[in-house]
Amino acid sequence: MASEGDRRAGPEVAARSSKIIGLGAGGARGVAIALASTVVVFVALGVAITHAPGWHEVRTTFFNWSQFRSTLPEISRAFLLNVKIFCIAEVLILVVALFIAVIRSLPGPVFFPLRALAIAYADFFRGVPTILVIAILGFGAPALGLKSVPTSTTFWGIVALVLVYTAYVSEVYRAGIESVHPSQEAAARSLGLTRWQATRHVILPQAVRRVIPPLLNDFIGLQKDTALVGVLGAIEAFNQSQIDVDATFNFTPYLAAAFLFVAITIPLARFTDWLIIRDRRKRQAGALA
Amino acid sequence: MSALAVEGVRKSFGRTEVLRGIDLELAEHEVVCLIGASGSGKSTLLRCVNLIEPVDAGRIVVHGGEVTRRGVDVNRVRRGIGIVFQAFNLFPHMSVLRNVTLAPRAVLGLGRGEAEARARDLLARFGLADKAADYPDRLSGGQQQRVAIARALAMEPKLMLLDEVTSALDPELVAEVLEVIRELAAGGMTMLIATHEMGFARDIADRVCFLDDGVILEQGPPAEIFSNPREERTQRFLERIVAAGRM
Numbered sequence: 221m222a223s224e225g226d227r228r229a230g231p232e233v234a235a236r237s238s239k240i241i242g243l244g245a246g247g248a249r250g251v252a253i254a255l256a257s258t259v260v261v262f263v264a265l266g267v268a269i270t271h272a273p274g275w276h277e278v279r280t281t282f283f284n285w286s287q288f289r290s291t292l293p294e295i296s297r298a299f300l301l302n303v304k305i306f307c308i309a310e311v312l313i314l315v316v317a318l319f320i321a322v323i324r325s326l327p328g329p330v331f332f333p334l335r336a337l338a339i340a341y342a343d344f345f346r347g348v349p350t351i352l353v354i355a356i357l358g359f360g361a362p363a364l365g366l367k368s369v370p371t372s373t374t375f376w377g378i379v380a381l382v383l384v385y386t387a388y389v390s391e392v393y394r395a396g397i398e399s400v401h402p403s404q405e406a407a408a409r410s411l412g413l414t415r416w417q418a419t420r421h422v423i424l425p426q427a428v429r430r431v432i433p434p435l436l437n438d439f440i441g442l443q444k445d446t447a448l449v450g451v452l453g454a455i456e457a458f459n460q461s462q463i464d465v466d467a468t469f470n471f472t473p474y475l476a477a478a479f480l481f482v483a484i485t486i487p488l489a490r491f492t493d494w495l496i497i498r499d500r501r502k503r504q505a506g507a508l509a
Numbered sequence: 510m511s512a513l514a515v516e517g518v519r520k521s522f523g524r525t526e527v528l529r530g531i532d533l534e535l536a537e538h539e540v541v542c543l544i545g546a547s548g549s550g551k552s553t554l555l556r557c558v559n560l561i562e563p564v565d566a567g568r569i570v571v572h573g574g575e576v577t578r579r580g581v582d583v584n585r586v587r588r589g590i591g592i593v594f595q596a597f598n599l600f601p602h603m604s605v606l607r608n609v610t611l612a613p614r615a616v617l618g619l620g621r622g623e624a625e626a627r628a629r630d631l632l633a634r635f636g637l638a639d640k641a642a643d644y645p646d647r648l649s650g651g652q653q654q655r656v657a658i659a660r661a662l663a664m665e666p667k668l669m670l671l672d673e674v675t676s677a678l679d680p681e682l683v684a685e686v687l688e689v690i691r692e693l694a695a696g697g698m699t700m701l702i703a704t705h706e707m708g709f710a711r712d713i714a715d716r717v718c719f720l721d722d723g724v725i726l727e728q729g730p731p732a733e734i735f736s737n738p739r740e741e742r743t744q745r746f747l748e749r750i751v752a753a754g755r756m
Contacts, residue, residue: 407598411612
């Protein structure tokens with residue numbers, strides 16, 4: 221019955237402390253309530269999991285600290301490949317997607333074929349699962365046996381990720397371009413700037429600034445999806461963890477790999493949130509002025 | 510040779526015919542004010558002259574060159590025509606100085622030093638010398654509109670089009686912008702001005718044109734139009750303006 225008593229003690233103590241903290245101040249009271257409910261939820265979850273019938277098994281196969289420590293260095297080294305793939309792909313995506321977004325926003329009937337191509341591209345690569353694009357390119361392209369075509373799995377993995385993510389990111393850019401009021405282009409053109417000069421100096425700088433938060437959101441996805449390149453056989457973090465799992469019959473290396481991914485995606489996610497909040501404050505300040 | 514000749518210009522948006530045959534000529538150094546109710550076609554006429562809107566019929570000739578002919582280099586035409594909009598339309602991501610130097614540098618290929626020197630002269634002339642480094646959202650409406658005028662003048666246009674440049678301003682900021690325009694007129698700038706400021710039009714214009722339903726119904730010296738309009742519709746328009754306390 222001791223555990224029952226513990227369960228009850230948690231919220232009571234928390235409630236009492238929230239009363240003490242919350243004297244008068246609404247903000248502090250809010251923090252206390254949030255703290256209390258968080259503690260309740262996690263204690264309940266912890267109790268539920270650790271009291272599950274198979275908990276002992278799971279703890280030794282998934283949460284094995286010595287396994288974690290012994291495999292982390294090797295998985296970290298493999299993870300450098302994920303970082304490399306991510307960095308190269310991100311730069312290429314930023315450039316190519318912007319190019320496609322600009323093509324898609326070209327007006328007039330003359331550019332219809334280019335616009336149609338850009339639309340078809342975005343539709344196709346947003347529709348096919350990333351892992352299929354990686355598999356098709358990674359196994360198919362080297363099989364062509366062309367001398368000038370690299371056979372490196374990393375190379376084709378990057379190409380596949382760039383193709384897929386460029387489709388998404390070009391849509392993000394396009395939304396930004398369309399959000400710039402037409403009067404801005406009219407003002408630029410009225411000064412004698414060509415359409416390209418107006419796009420480059422006036423439209424794009426404003427468009428890109430507005431879409432930085434959604435862009436970062438896509439890059440959080442890209443960081444994770446670098447693990448998919450593992451299906452081609454490149455030894456990146458996921459593949460390395462799989463090798464370790466196979467060697468030891470212990471699943472803790474998966475956790476080590478997950479830990480590494482989370483360690484770089486969470487800071488980026490918080491940074492994105494911060495940018496969104498800052499942007500909102502700025503716009504509200506602008507509306508008040 | 511006239512500075513601007515508009516001949517039989519027509520323009521429709523969908524089924525609405527906004528300009529129904531406009532004929533208008535401006536001599537060099539002449540200041541012409543367009544007056545008329547909202548929707549009478551004043552803004553559309555200015556936008557057609559600047560080639561922001563293509564005309565459906567008729568010709569527009571600027572300093573002897575037809576700008577409405579097919580295959581004309583619109584960018585070259587616009588260099589010589591400055592336009593200032595009701596809503597300022599400054600570039601919000603650029604400082605005041607860059608707003609003014611962008612076109613001279615990108616279009617005329619001026620060096621940074623020369624473009625900035627020219628821009629600083631213009632800004633100083635309009636009382637904005639200390640605002641060069643500020644961003645547009647830090648400025649009042651009147652300051653923003655003066656920057657917009659400086660931005661247009663930086664291209665050294667021979668013709669200026671002003672599209673209700675004081676309509677978006679708080680009343681106390683109107684005077685500072687009108688002062689700048691008076692200075693331009695005194696300097697001999699040829700200007701076509703769409704305006705609701707009747708007192709200003711009477712002061713500054715060599716000629717006033719009353720636009721009604723897409724045609725110029727009546728035109729003449731301001732004294733004549735404002736004191737002794739011939740057309741009944743002009744009389745009624747001016748009566749409404751007086752009743753609204755705008756004159």
